[in-house]
Amino acid sequence: xxxxxxxxxxxxxxxxxxxxxxxxxxxxxxxxxxxxxxxxxxxxxxxxxxxxxxxxxxxxxxxxxxxxxxxxxxxxxxxxxxxxxxxxxxxxxxxxxxxxxxxxxxxxxxxxxxxxxxxxxxxxxxxxxxxxxxxxxxxxxxxxxxxxxxxxxxxxxxxxxxxxxxxxxxxxxxxxxxxxxxxxxxxxxxxxxxxxxxxxxxxxxxxxxxxxxxxxxxxxxxxxxxxxxxxxxxxxxxxxxxxxxxxxxxxxxxxxxxxxxxxxxxxxxxxxxxxxxxxxxxxxxxxxxxxxxxxxxxxxxxxxxxxxxxxxxxxxxxxxxxxxxxxxxxxxxxxxxxxxxxxxxxxxxxxxxxxxxxxxxxxxxxxxxxxxxxxxxxxxxxxxxxxxxxxxxxxxxxxxxxxxxxxxxxxxxxxxxxxxxxxxxxxxxxxxxxxxxxxxxxxxxxxxxxxxxxxxxxxxxxxxxxxxxxxxxxxxxxxxxxxxxxxxxxxxxxxxxxxxxxxxxxxxxxxxxxxxxxxxxxxxxxxxxxxxxxxxxxxxxxxxxxxxxxxxxxxxxxxxxxxxxxxxxxxxxxxxxxxxxxxxxxxxxxxxxxxxxxxxxxxxxxxxxxxxxxxxxxxxxxx
Amino acid sequence: xxxxxxxxxxxxxxxxxxxxxxxxxxxxxxxxxxxxxxxxxxxxxxxxxxxxxxxxxxxxxxxxxxxxxxxxxxxxxxxxxxxxxxxxxxxxxxxxxxxxxxxxxxxxxxxxxxxxxxxxxxxxxxxxxxxxxxxxxxxxxxxxxxxxxxxxxxxxxxxxxxxxxxxxxxxxxxxxxxxxxxxxxxxxxxxxxxxxxxxxxxxxxxxxxxxxxxxxxxxxxxxxxxxxxxxxxxxxxxxxxxxxxxxxxxxxxxxxxxxxxxxxxxxxxxxxxxxxxxxxxxxxxxxxxxxxxxxxxxxxxxxxxxxxxxxxxxxxxxxxxxxxxxxxxxxxxxxxxxxxxxxxxxxxxxxxxxxxxxxx
Numbered sequence: 001x002x003x004x005x006x007x008x009x010x011x012x013x014x015x016x017x018x019x020x021x022x023x024x025x026x027x028x029x030x031x032x033x034x035x036x037x038x039x040x041x042x043x044x045x046x047x048x049x050x051x052x053x054x055x056x057x058x059x060x061x062x063x064x065x066x067x068x069x070x071x072x073x074x075x076x077x078x079x080x081x082x083x084x085x086x087x088x089x090x091x092x093x094x095x096x097x098x099x100x101x102x103x104x105x106x107x108x109x110x111x112x113x114x115x116x117x118x119x120x121x122x123x124x125x126x127x128x129x130x131x132x133x134x135x136x137x138x139x140x141x142x143x144x145x146x147x148x149x150x151x152x153x154x155x156x157x158x159x160x161x162x163x164x165x166x167x168x169x170x171x172x173x174x175x176x177x178x179x180x181x182x183x184x185x186x187x188x189x190x191x192x193x194x195x196x197x198x199x200x201x202x203x204x205x206x207x208x209x210x211x212x213x214x215x216x217x218x219x220x221x222x223x224x225x226x227x228x229x230x231x232x233x234x235x236x237x238x239x240x241x242x243x244x245x246x247x248x249x250x251x252x253x254x255x256x257x258x259x260x261x262x263x264x265x266x267x268x269x270x271x272x273x274x275x276x277x278x279x280x281x282x283x284x285x286x287x288x289x290x291x292x293x294x295x296x297x298x299x300x301x302x303x304x305x306x307x308x309x310x311x312x313x314x315x316x317x318x319x320x321x322x323x324x325x326x327x328x329x330x331x332x333x334x335x336x337x338x339x340x341x342x343x344x345x346x347x348x349x350x351x352x353x354x355x356x357x358x359x360x361x362x363x364x365x366x367x368x369x370x371x372x373x374x375x376x377x378x379x380x381x382x383x384x385x386x387x388x389x390x391x392x393x394x395x396x397x398x399x400x401x402x403x404x405x406x407x408x409x410x411x412x413x414x415x416x417x418x419x420x421x422x423x424x425x426x427x428x429x430x431x432x433x434x435x436x437x438x439x440x441x442x443x444x445x446x447x448x449x450x451x452x453x454x455x456x457x458x459x460x461x462x463x464x465x466x467x468x469x470x471x472x473x474x475x476x477x478x479x480x481x482x483x484x485x486x487x488x489x490x491x492x493x494x495x496x497x498x499x500x501x502x503x504x505x506x507x508x509x510x511x512x513x514x515x516x517x518x519x520x521x522x523x524x525x526x527x528x529x530x531x532x533x534x535x536x537x538x539x540x541x542x543x544x545x546x547x548x549x550x551x552x553x554x555x556x557x558x559x560x561x562x563x564x565x566x567x568x569x570x571x572x573x574x575x576x577x578x579x580x581x582x583x584x585x586x587x588x589x590x591x592x593x594x595x596x597x598x599x600x601x602x603x604x605x606x607x608x609x610x611x612x613x614x615x616x617x618x619x620x621x622x623x
Numbered sequence: 624x625x626x627x628x629x630x631x632x633x634x635x636x637x638x639x640x641x642x643x644x645x646x647x648x649x650x651x652x653x654x655x656x657x658x659x660x661x662x663x664x665x666x667x668x669x670x671x672x673x674x675x676x677x678x679x680x681x682x683x684x685x686x687x688x689x690x691x692x693x694x695x696x697x698x699x700x701x702x703x704x705x706x707x708x709x710x711x712x713x714x715x716x717x718x719x720x721x722x723x724x725x726x727x728x729x730x731x732x733x734x735x736x737x738x739x740x741x742x743x744x745x746x747x748x749x750x751x752x753x754x755x756x757x758x759x760x761x762x763x764x765x766x767x768x769x770x771x772x773x774x775x776x777x778x779x780x781x782x783x784x785x786x787x788x789x790x791x792x793x794x795x796x797x798x799x800x801x802x803x804x805x806x807x808x809x810x811x812x813x814x815x816x817x818x819x820x821x822x823x824x825x826x827x828x829x830x831x832x833x834x835x836x837x838x839x840x841x842x843x844x845x846x847x848x849x850x851x852x853x854x855x856x857x858x859x860x861x862x863x864x865x866x867x868x869x870x871x872x873x874x875x876x877x878x879x880x881x882x883x884x885x886x887x888x889x890x891x892x893x894x895x896x897x898x899x900x901x902x903x904x905x906x907x908x909x910x911x912x913x914x915x916x917x918x919x920x921x922x923x924x925x926x927x928x929x930x931x932x933x934x935x936x937x938x939x940x941x942x943x944x945x946x947x948x949x950x951x952x953x954x955x956x957x958x959x960x961x962x963x964x965x966x967x968x969x970x971x972x973x974x975x976x977x978x979x980x981x982x983x
Contacts, residue, residue: 012788046721046760047720047721048721048757048758048759048760049714049720049721049724049725049758050713050720051714051717051718051720051721051724052714052716052718052720053714053715054685054686054713054715054762055681055686056681056757056758058757058760063763077756077757077758078683078755078756078757079748079755079756079797080683080748080755080789080790080797080799081790081797082789082790082798084796085789085790085792085793085795085796085926086795090930090931090932090933090936092930092931092932093820093930093931093932096918096931097789097792097926100685100687100789101684101685101687101818102685102686102786103684103686103687103689103690103691104685104686104687104690104820106687106690108866137683147693151693152715152716153816155718160718188845189946195705198642199705202673202674204673204674204676204709204711205708205709205711205719205873206708206709206711207704207710207713207716207718208717208718209711209712209718209719209727210718210719210723210724210726210727211718211719211723212718212719212723233701236693236699236701237699238698239693239694240693240694240695240696240821240904241903243694243904244904244905244907246904247903247904247907247908247913248907248913250912250915251903251908251909251910251911251913251915252898252903252904252908252909252913253694253903253904254690254691254818255687255817255818256688256913257913257914257915257918259873259915261784261873262873262874263914264873264913264915265876265913265914265915266874266879266914268879268880268881269728271879271880272880273879273880273881273882274879274914275881276859276860276880276881277878277879277880277881277914285907308867316853338923340976355828397751398754399754407760408753408760410752410753410754410762411761412757412760412761413760418841460799477808485764498926508879509667509874510851510873510874511648511873511874513872513873513874516872516873532677586942588723589720589721594721603767604684604686606683611746621845
């Protein structure tokens, strides 16, 4: 293949304006029901692949003559079909299949799945299992947020090459002024800089090759860049420690093991064979990791967010739907088997049209609330003006490009958002496009006036000298993730103490096997399990018939955030977040990456169900 | 030319003496059959050669292989990435995106023709013209084949690239296909597992960069050093298996005592991997140690080999007097897995071979 192949497909390639693709587009554009003016008359910029995410994503935007984004199109470009593969399998195995939906938020799908099966079968889990599951889920939140910020997001804000010109002494002074983290001596930074210099001078830049180094969009002084690069590397070392909590309770990470009815690890702190179970040594290891991650959050992650944020505090683009419509399912049950709002430590609720004083309850079982649309997705419905609740979900793939797309079916130059353009469906909550994720959770918690969410948010805003409205931005999304990592660390301490207290009181139970055997199950049943994955609201809906999975549907965070347009013309959270952002240089799509990365996209998770030959899956009678 | 941080620089910085380095070169040369002057050649190469470029591509997958890779404790992944290889393209961590990212592929093809390693995580779907996995507007399979053309060798990371894994489980709606079914003219090292163990992954990469050759592979294309023994062979619960002490249901007394999980569906007796020896996440544990049976994630088609909890639960209990090997063989026989014969051909031969047969 030739250079031409690269450049023709190339992202950030600036092409002439496409023919109007959105209905009734004039030069002034068209207004969406959710409050955005779309105008695709400018230059089209394509970014494909969007890197530093999980999976495959393509973004196209139109910029006007001032290089401001006036139209945004986000496309999920992969599809794996996990749910159809689940059909007719043992529901007790579903966690293992669905866990493989994502190896980054590894475990959270498994937790969602065992909850769905337990809901369908009426299985109550022991209190110890609840504490251990919470420890695993919260460890994932901390791990995912740290890796996301340092390894997937930081390079949008940090110029690695600029770090070479930093004064190590001044870097040390800066680091010591913001934190008591011990790795901050001048010698430490000098050694790091020397290593970095050798690395850059080698000419083999590895993952830093062809970055946008030197772009005017970067604003940190060299010293802050050097500090951030040091923490990039420290976080890389440290993240492997956090996941050991999964290894202790689940045997490995990524993809630890889970169990319908509880957790697979048994507790034995006294007797013969304790060395092969959760014993004092294992508990001490968990304890020490919790201490370490709390310290890392307090002394590295939070100070870095504040330090880096202070140089970007007027870059408040990217709010998108966050100030309008957000959705949280809630998670982290204080007591086992109680999924009511008051028992969940992460908040639940829906806010629409920016009315923070009106928080709507969320019911996963209500067919009028969560529905998925496919008008602009590569699937087919009988009536594409209507949405379907996941228990009655239909997925029939239908790959075709819109009439105004450029290229061919296997060589896309530009997509036509007036037609079908994504492998992601469009989920809506009572017809509204919603943002999910850490910012959504924290906005709901803030709006509910819960001090554990309200106070940290107000402190960050106060320390940066920003108004509340600044929360609804790319920066707000990034800050909410850091606050949540810190919050999760302290909750881990809480659940660890609770686990110890329960064991001390003589309760060693970790699994309930009363309904383990399929012959004890009803002939037909259905259930729903939900969690808050690091990236946002996640739920699985299952139907079980004759001991086998009859239908399985996942509506996942990136389906919410990365959704294409719906029949009413509402745009999804990714698309909304890019609107009206000025770009320094459209050939270097740093601003697009910055905002899209703030969602921590996970495209492997935004998959949907279909049957082998595109036939509609059989509908099921529900008891 | 700018100062290259060579392999020699790296190991010196990590505390290896000049003397040890020379000794290493002599041994390497001898083991490669290069004779007395070989040592100087090896030393010269390691002192001057560039780091091996690695292009890491993603097809249909869940990124668990990348996530596992960054968990490596020895060597630390930052040392692998900064010093041992040059990871020039990896969707998951690279700074560049879009056009700037794609440009690296072309440059690598031209500048390092025949010298780069292509690491593949995930696999290409072939249904829908390949458009179940679109990369740069085109089917991923095209990009995969294009980059394979000029690669020195290919590493198939994980069960997806090696066997197909979860998206290829029945009915495989996307026709997800293992990479050795679409690339036939390059040596392919399969490193199966969902995901593979971190230190096994960095072990394979550093083996290649350290010894300048590919590891010895078995008939199925897996490195013998990590995949030639069953989990069961080295499982610390094996004495309980031999003694007939089994967990009968979750959280029973036997579970608390750490007895064998065979009756709970453990696939350790039929799974070839290093979990029971290397263990996971810096040696902290492995699935069986944490109370859940092995699901056999490094075996071909493991998703379709029956429910994880039932397949082996109906066998008769073994008595303490039975011979361990006899039981092991019986167990393997129950599920019809033959002992894998290991090919004698070394990977050095494979790398020069134009027509490797990977159909095994």
